Amino acid sequence: MSYPLRRLLVFPLVMLGVSVFVFIAIRLVPGDAITAMLGTESGLLTPAQREALTAYFGLDQNWFVQFWRWLSRVLQGDLGISTTYGKPVMTIILEHFPLTLELAVLSMLIAIGIGLPAGIFAATRKDKPSDMAVRVIAMVGQSTPGFVVGLLLIFVLSVGFGVLPQMGTFVPLTEGISRNLAQMILPALTLGTAFAAAVIRISRSAMLDILREDFVRTARSKGLSRRRVIWRHALPNALIPVVTLSGVEFGYLLGGAVLVEQIFALPGLGRVVLDAIQQRDYALVQGSVLFIAFNFMVVNLLVDLAYAALDPRIRFETK
Template identity: 75%
Template sequence: MNYLIRRLAAFPLVLIGVSIVVFIAIRLVPGDAITAMLGTEAGLLTPQQRSSLAAYFGIDQPWPVQYWRWFTGLFSGDLGISVTYGKPVLAVILERFPLTLELALLSMLIALAIGVPAGVFAATRNERPADLGVRVAAMIGQSTPSFVVGLVLIYILSAGFGVLPTMGAFTPLWQDPLQNLGQMILPAVTLGCAFAASVTRVSRSAMLDVLSDDYVRTARAKGAPERSVIWRHALPNALVPVVTLSGIEFGYLLGGAVIVEQIYALPGLGRMVLEAILQRDYALVQGSVLFIALNFMIVNLLVDLAYVALDPRIRLEGR
């Protein structure tokens, strides 16, 4: 409990630090929000019109004043007004986040469904041809960029089967689950395959360490079936590093898979942040990064709590 309280107490300090860094960083990018929003038409504005727009979006004051206004608004859930969308930043983020969350969950399920069994399979056949094949496949998967995997999958579908992935207007899961799955499965496979390679290597290494422990040899000496030794005794203890890797990767995925969202034209959080940076949408960038940082900290906290469920020998109070 003390560990949990300390971690929760650190959340505000981390978020304040993140907010200051992103506030300064986005304003160091050349250009301003009004020019990025209007393009060449910005040159047609009169000084009074430009001043009015700057005042409306809150960028007419010195940086410390802008930051203080934005920071104090956080306590009431006001993250500012998006220049790009013309509505509250929090509303824009909450519109995009469900897609990113679904993509992250599907990618994670695919990665674990492939990576953990492959790692166990390789570890139980250590230094045999099957183990070498899994290791080579994992190395290739880990070295291949996700955009290459995505383009190859699109090419295979179009050239081999004469179909293209479903793009266009995104359909939420609660409206039409089948159509939603048709839009999400290929991006999820693209991300999941790349992550599965990392899971395979980590789970194989962890299983090799666990299989040499005394309690595994004892279970075998007592005549326990090999399947029970592997999946019941060894695997739960080998999952601790896998959980660590999964938590870190899931936190990154919640930040948005920018390249994959661009390839498949998905209106997710990562693509939105990229567009906000290009448009110098200060409020949207600040709010999005703060939201992503909060998600990442929550995921890391849940990962630490999961350690105890997987291995009762771990005591968080002593960490």
């Protein structure tokens, strides 16, 4: 347990660094925060009213004072109040994060379900026409931007055949599984197919390396079937690069796939953060990014621990 404990001790330092970075970055965005909050109505404000609003939101203080006040509240579990929604930031995050989490999980299932078998299939047929076909498909998948895939899926499946809805009011999973999946399948396919191409390439490369190892040749010499050698002996060792890539991608997806959520009009966390940046909603941006960073670190810790479960030779021991 020493390794997880050491990693957990690093969490506060990383979170502090992220908080400083996002605090400065959002304030470097050009524009006036009061004008962004009120829009055209800001032109009706008198100088006294503008000064009062600036003081109310604490924007009249220097950056150090603003950061210290915000950090003090964060240490007490308060991420602040969103000026856009008029609600606590944590409440907004918890309202929109389930959609992003579901989208990330569905995308990962699609990517692994397509990419891993395809990568293993290509590796076991190296340099054959089927291997070349899989490699070409993977290259095309990685080269095509996600928003292009999303628009093509909308045009073909929604506009052309009317199989799936293009967009509409989001239905939570708890209120209707079929309606929820009908709304989420296109965004998940958009993200999943792009990531599946990366999984194909990394799993094929890893499997080719493992198939050349001595223990695989030993297993074959014992008379084990080809299927058993591949799935029982080679695959667990080839999964480590796939798990690494999946962990990074899953952490990224938990941050919100902004373009996909924007294309399909999904009220996920990524879209909320994008709107908050445009509205100069400092508290919401800072709190959301801090929440995303924490999730990313947790995912990476779980990935590191999964290495030891996949490969008994790996041990996290103190030196």
